[in-house]
Amino acid sequence: METIKTIDYTITIDNGLFDNIAQLLKTHTNGTCHIIVDSKVYKLYQESLKKNLEAINYTITIVRDGEGSKSFTTYQDTVAKLIQKGIRRDDLLVALGGGVIGDLCGFIAATLYRGIPFVQIPTTLLSMVDSSIGGKTAINLPQGKNLVGAFNMPEAVFIDPEFLSTLEENQLRSGLVEVYKAALLGDKNLLEDLKVDRLDNQVIKRAIEVKRIIVEQDPYDQGARLVLNFGHTFGHAIEKAHNFETYTHGEAVAEGIIMALQIGVDQGITPNALCHEIKAILLEKHLVTEPLLNYKDYLPYISHDKKMSRDGLRFVFLKDYEHPVIKTIDQGAL
């Protein structure tokens, strides 16, 4: 078993942890556990979910799987169902699923009755190494992703890597991109380990550690935390341009990382050799495929992104491995 202690909560990583989930949840509430799960995860895990929860009071609320559920409509429907089920302020909300469920459930937990405790049980690689960590919760608006949200730390994060056995290949790749992002930002040795295609609990732990260290420097995203957006400025634009259908989040971020490297070279920040090296790694690991996308095609889609400041576009570049640089550039200069 691996544990990571953040300032506010503990992250536990253990194979088979889900079998003991009732015991773990019991340490966080004497009330009812309200599980929010997406339809796909529910279909795959309903038997074990019901068996594992036998010893505690619980309700299950199922939302449709996919990014579309990070919406006001789903927020409202889910809250209505929870109230109908008699949810109280001293109950516990439980996000069982990927980043969509974590973000939605965390936002409900931040806002329903002005706050209900919640825990995260991430079931995708992306949610294990990224979205369940750091307390950012949000839903989307037609104008853009994550535009309405709250900082809301979970009580705990319980990671059972065995969930990954049912994850589709493209979703696994999507999470792997965030592992590579973490390695590029803060753990070059992890990059070496990833060369042998080893995805074990240590890899998950080290990717989380990179995020934990960055988040703890800047929990409310006022400065340092922005580096986690490496590859995301264009990543989000790519997802939006393709209606969140053609590319998974991670696939879009992988393209966005290469775009950030190329623009970094043009800006005189990123060495050409570094850009080529990282591009070669992402291509070799099939995290991007040729022909690569052209960032100029996605410029119109970044105008509503939260990364726009009054002075221009706040961009994350890489000066070297483990050396991200934040720079505001005029969008017209791209």
Ligand SMILES: NC(=O)c1ccc[n+]([C@@H]2O[C@H](COP(=O)([O-])OP(=O)(O)OC[C@H]3O[C@@H](n4cnc5c(N)ncnc54)[C@H](O)[C@@H]3O)[C@@H](O)[C@H]2O)c1
């Ligand atoms: N809060 C944050 O800090 C943060 C950080 C990064 C990303 N995000 C958000 O996370 C979301 C993306 O998360 P995601 O990639 O996990 O997407 P997701 O939650 O949509 O999950 C991807 C797909 O995998 C399925 N799935 C989940 N677990 C499974 C399992 N064990 N086996 C089989 N299928 C499974 C889901 O049903 C879904 O179809 C985006 O909305 C993004 O904005 C948030």
